[in-house]
Amino acid sequence: MSGTTARGGTDRRYDVVVIGGGAAGLSGAVTLARARRSVLVLDAGQPRNAPAAHMHGYLGHDGLPPARLVSTGREEVARYGGEVVESAVAAAERLPGDEDFRVVCEDGTAVVARALLVATGLVDEVPGVPGVAERWGREVLHCPYCHGWEVRSRPVGVLSTGPLAVHQALMWRQWAEDVTLFGHTGPEPAEEEYEQLAARGIAVVDGEVTGLEVADDRLTGVRLSGGRVVPCGAVVVQPRSVARAEALAGLGLSVTAVTAGGASAGSCFATGPAGSTQVPRVRVAGNAADPKAQVIVAAAAGMQAAAALNADLIDDDVRRAVAARRA
Structure with missing residues (x-):
């Protein structure tokens, strides 16, 4: 020095x-x-x-x-x-x-x-769902202005862990046509929010998310506690x-x-x-x-x-x- x-x-x-x-x-x-x-x-x-x-x-x-x-x-x-x-x-x-x-x-x-x-x-600090930390900054995202354009043609899942999940889903709908809100551990949307989500064509999936599906080093889906896998090319979280x-x-x-x-x-x-x-x-x-x-x-x-x-x-x-x- x-x-x-x-x-x-x-x-x-x-x-x-x-x-x-x-x-x-x-x-x-x-x-x-x-x-x-x-x-x-x-x-x-x-x-x-x-x-x-x-x-x-x-x-x-x-x-x-x-x-x-x-x-x-x-x-x-x-x-x-x-x-x-x-x-x-x-x-x-x-x-x-x-x-x-x-x-x-x-x-x-x-x-x-x-x-x-x-x-x-x-x-x-990202949600403790298996696979989320490993894909953070790649297909696990939080800012649409940083990454929305890059995933605009992929099905996007929003992982609900808090009261902002509905807001996130409605925002990301501007970038992607196929958006799914996963209820996970977040609060259930209010009646008005359900109407807003439906009006924008955003699906709501109940149940806890247990992990992410990856093939050939690429995110392919979200796995639910019952074993169902919902196809996703990107997942939005609130860190x-x-x-x-x-x-x-x-x-x-x-x-x-x-x-x-x-x-x-x-x-x-x-x-x-x-x-x-x-x-x-x-x-x-x-x-x-x-x-x-x-x-x-x-x-x-x-x-x-x-x-x-x-x-x-x-x-x-x-x-x-x-x-x-x-x-």
Whole structure:
């Protein structure tokens, strides 16, 4: 690692350490490096969209493999003098009696930063039906704007595990003509919802789903508890999306519950405008702050948070310069 030596120690010192090297983190790092800040990106290499072969909805990059966007982003960070290190973060805290932060990597090495950009993303917890986790991001999906076009000609099944299942089925009907709602463990639709489903030609199948049928590494159907198999080429689920917050507990950031349709849908960091938090000079961007953000939105949020962090540092630079002049 480059950078300067921290005051009173040997830890490398940076203006900003970016925790997370996905679209939000790398976008923020490029913005900060172009602002002539010393920047270090710590990337655990566990992106939320890793199971997906391609990303969509990113203007100019539609259909690009997510790994290629990361590779290009790393090159752009390096072009402006920033650094990217493949490492998870074990801990982070504000230094006692100081305004700086200390970030400890998984190998025990540590760095010091004046500011932090948290872009650690989320972990998606999918229903525990056999085969769902294995096909996640391939034929097991949740966002029609990400994958609806690709499965438009296939029969699509919606696995009900909560109150949003009917909404999901009606939404996915825009992309696919053959949609089936599997009651599974979710609540029974209300009379009005049954009418809406029938009006849109969406079948409702009662009974618990016990697994997915796969042939030649391709999803072919949904298996019910009674043994019946309903043909399906894609299955829609509602995951719980949980913030990666454990290693950052020492910062004192607030984590807030996320709900959908009145039910728990996971957690994320509580943020204000431009990813601000209750901790000065710590901002959060991407899915860690907005679970619904697609890649292009996460990248934009990373840039906004980085610009705000640079403004925070400019204010601090001015304050220090005035104090030094008066001294």
